[in-house]
Amino acid sequence: MKKYILLTAGYEYQNGGTFVGLADQRRQFLLGKHPEWRNDPEVIFVRFDPKSGKIDRNTSAAGAGTWTPEPVNFEAVNRRVHYREGHLLPSDNRLMSITDVYRYAINIGATEPGTLLEFSIIGHGWFGGPILLNSFQRDEYAASGANAALRDPWDKDGRTKDFFNQNMSDADWENFKNAFASDGYAWIWGCLFPRAYYDTLYKFMQTPEFKAKPMASLTDSDSFTITVNSTFVNDYYNVDRQFFPTDDNTKTFTRSLLDLKQYLKRGIRRSYPGRFVSDTGITCVAGYLGTYSDYERSYPGHPAPHPVMVIPRNASVFGTDFTRVINFYKTFLNIPEDPDGRGYAIYNAVQVNQWWIDTQ
Numbered sequence: 001m002k003k004y005i006l007l008t009a010g011y012e013y014q015n016g017g018t019f020v021g022l023a024d025q026r027r028q029f030l031l032g033k034h035p036e037w038r039n040d041p042e043v044i045f046v047r048f049d050p051k052s053g054k055i056d057r058n059t060s061a062a063g064a065g066t067w068t069p070e071p072v073n074f075e076a077v078n079r080r081v082h083y084r085e086g087h088l089l090p091s092d093n094r095l096m097s098i099t100d101v102y103r104y105a106i107n108i109g110a111t112e113p114g115t116l117l118e119f120s121i122i123g124h125g126w127f128g129g130p131i132l133l134n135s136f137q138r139d140e141y142a143a144s145g146a147n148a149a150l151r152d153p154w155d156k157d158g159r160t161k162d163f164f165n166q167n168m169s170d171a172d173w174e175n176f177k178n179a180f181a182s183d184g185y186a187w188i189w190g191c192l193f194p195r196a197y198y199d200t201l202y203k204f205m206q207t208p209e210f211k212a213k214p215m216a217s218l219t220d221s222d223s224f225t226i227t228v229n230s231t232f233v234n235d236y237y238n239v240d241r242q243f244f245p246t247d248d249n250t251k252t253f254t255r256s257l258l259d260l261k262q263y264l265k266r267g268i269r270r271s272y273p274g275r276f277v278s279d280t281g282i283t284c285v286a287g288y289l290g291t292y293s294d295y296e297r298s299y300p301g302h303p304a305p306h307p308v309m310v311i312p313r314n315a316s317v318f319g320t321d322f323t324r325v326i327n328f329y330k331t332f333l334n335i336p337e338d339p340d341g342r343g344y345a346i347y348n349a350v351q352v353n354q355w356w357i358d359t360q
Helices: 020-033 098-111 170-179 195-205 230-239 257-270 272-280 323-332 349-358
Strands: 003-009 043-049 054-059 116-122 180-188 223-227 252-256 283-286 345-347
Touching (some): 003 020, 020 043, 170 180, 170 272, 180 272, 195 223, 195 230, 223 257, 257 272, 257 349
Parallel strands (some): 116 180
Antiparallel strands (some): 223 252
């Protein structure tokens, strides 16, 4: 039976580069992890490169395999034409969109259901979705716009509304889901680092009450008091008024561990990985809420012959260590880590849907 691995390499909008090299490293890593794939013509890697406008296919027959271009009609990025200061200019163009990647998966579901093993988007990301080209929605399609539920047809990046029925027909939605193997999953490799969640969690973990006990011995009824400044109030209170004080003048407040857990659950549900899981039922590997990704590199105790990306857990190597944040999610929200040990979370439908019930 065929196995499809779809590898989408985002455009490095900051300097005009591409994540294609990391997509190729991911392929090599998977072949090393599954040596039986190396001479299996049924294992098919498909690489999407928005920068060049190309889709290439690579079968594993004869070991190394060869990337073969598929017939497409996308245009390549022209930085002088399409970008200003790293932002994609809104225009009706033929640049590749995440909807084209969805369409490829939908077609697999229609003709070869149950064969999509990995749906990876390798590149930058944020709370609202993976970044293919760093595009923006026009005002009418933004949250307060007249067409807020619709995708902007000029937008290229992933959005939390992508699987709404206004943006994906029932038939396409069914085929997208049906494309995935029973153990298939999506992997969103970019950052999931909204500061409202990281800064809040960090403040709670820095309280004397939190530090007074081993993490595993804390209970839902344990409470913690934090004091914030006006910048914190202005930047974060409106993110979740169920959690933060309703009065902006209240800068010292107390919340229980259960309150903090509910706040983080709501945040995950609102994020792109959370919406992906709840709207499709497909498992999604992505950052723990409040963490960012970095380029993987080798260091003592961590060989990386085929480096892709990781969530940093070594301050001397990456300048950041998210170990405590990751352990918090593992301990209190029971969110497992990815099987490669890269520091990413595994979000599954049963758990995410239960959080919807828990946080009503």
